[in-house]
Amino acid sequence: MRNPTAAGAVSELAELVLPWLPPPDLAAAASASRAMRAAASAVTARRAADSARGLEAFPAPFVNPIDSQPYSYFIYTPFSLIPSAASFNAQPWGCASSRTPGPTWPRPDLGLPLCGCSCARGQCGGAGCACADAEAEAADASGAGMASLSECGDGCACGPSCENRRTQRGVTVRLRVLRQLKKGWALHAAEVIHRGQFVCEYAGEFLTTEEARRRHRLYDELASVGKLSPALLVIREHLPSGRVCMRVNIDATKVGNVARFINHSCDGGNLRPILVRSSGSLLPRLCLFAARDIVDGEELAFSYGDAKPNPKGLPCFCESSCCPGVLPAEET
Numbered sequence: 001m002r003n004p005t006a007a008g009a010v011s012e013l014a015e016l017v018l019p020w021l022p023p024p025d026l027a028a029a030a031s032a033s034r035a036m037r038a039a040a041s042a043v044t045a046r047r048a049a050d051s052a053r054g055l056e057a058f059p060a061p062f063v064n065p066i067d068s069q070p071y072s073y074f075i076y077t078p079f080s081l082i083p084s085a086a087s088f089n090a091q092p093w094g095c096a097s098s099r100t101p102g103p104t105w106p107r108p109d110l111g112l113p114l115c116g117c118s119c120a121r122g123q124c125g126g127a128g129c130a131c132a133d134a135e136a137e138a139a140d141a142s143g144a145g146m147a148s149l150s151e152c153g154d155g156c157a158c159g160p161s162c163e164n165r166r167t168q169r170g171v172t173v174r175l176r177v178l179r180q181l182k183k184g185w186a187l188h189a190a191e192v193i194h195r196g197q198f199v200c201e202y203a204g205e206f207l208t209t210e211e212a213r214r215r216h217r218l219y220d221e222l223a224s225v226g227k228l229s230p231a232l233l234v235i236r237e238h239l240p241s242g243r244v245c246m247r248v249n250i251d252a253t254k255v256g257n258v259a260r261f262i263n264h265s266c267d268g269g270n271l272r273p274i275l276v277r278s279s280g281s282l283l284p285r286l287c288l289f290a291a292r293d294i295v296d297g298e299e300l301a302f303s304y305g306d307a308k309p310n311p312k313g314l315p316c317f318c319e320s321s322c323c324p325g326v327l328p329a330e331e332t
């Protein structure tokens with residue numbers, strides 16, 4: 001007869017350990033015993049039920065009508081961060097408790113002296129608010145480069161409920177991650193999203209250009225043999241003269257949020273990328289807004305950038321009429 005105490009100890013241990021394991025190690029643990037197999041499949045089911053692992057307002061489940069891969073493994077961060085903490089290498093995912101502990105690393109304010117607004121309650125973002133940025137709108141209207149927006153931030157007297165922090169509350173629309181035959185995983189709306197609505201930040205690791213180039217070379221090699229779907233974006237801010245004044249590299253390949261599942265579309269897709277600066281933070285965040293009304297079930301997409309299509313690059317399956325057939329690729 002089985003010892004109920006020993007069985008209880010195994011399942012307690014499994015609950016503590018298995019959520020920390022990446023898929024190959026989870027599969028290896030599952031082969032140890034029947035109890036471990038049951039515990040591992042429960043972890044797998046919970047992972048598939050929420051790519052955002054309880055860190056956003058709604059679960060964003062994986063749905064795979066194509067093959068047997070239940071989910072895509074990565075470390076979740078609701079906001080972009082600087083890769084300095086060793087804790088990046090692991091995060092529990094699929095625990096029986098409803099919420100995975102959130103990231104403990106700080107926002108990337110780089111220790112700058114904090115500056116921001118001191119508006120009366122409810123006045124932020126309007127005329128007179130130090131965080132409102134008329135020039136950003138002008139740059140957008142002139143069509144020179146990517147649009148930008150200013151928000152209140154850590155340097156402001158207002159609190160987190162301030163109206164001028166619409167991109168700082170995480171993902172508040174319902175989404176799902178659907179497996180496709182040609183593009184791999186893809187992010188889809190799971191409700192109607194209205195034009196202008198904030199959808200999500202493209203969260204990941206902020207990289208130096210040197211590190212981004214190093215990873216690009218590595219990722220290109222792995223992607224060319226189908227071993228990786230890299231999610232490293234390079235964003236260039238331009239002066240009105242057209243010259244680049246700032247380059248931001250965000251890598252969501254290993255550490256990211258639901259935006260890492262958004263595929264590229266050569267016609268710009270249905271999302272509009274906007275660089276958002278918050279008072280007190282040095283680095284802008286890349287935020288995605290609905291470029292038009294989006295219907296429930298529609299795939300979300302945006303253009304990965306104006307990098308020239310590389311004839312030796314990966315094939316593009318966006319199916320837009322202007323698609324040259326290859327994905328834009330960075331020159332490393």
Ligand SMILES: C[S@@+](CC[C@H](N)C(=O)[O-])C[C@H]1O[C@@H](n2cnc3c(N)ncnc32)[C@H](O)[C@@H]1O
Pocket residue numbers: 072182183184185186223228229230231232259260261262263264265314315316317318327
């Ligand atoms: C940000 S990830 C998007 C999610 C990705 N499909 C996945 O399965 O994880 C970017 C990668 O997705 C693939 N991808 C994105 N847009 C694509 C497109 N239009 N056609 C083909 N592959 C695409 C490429 O492998 C690209 O490096």
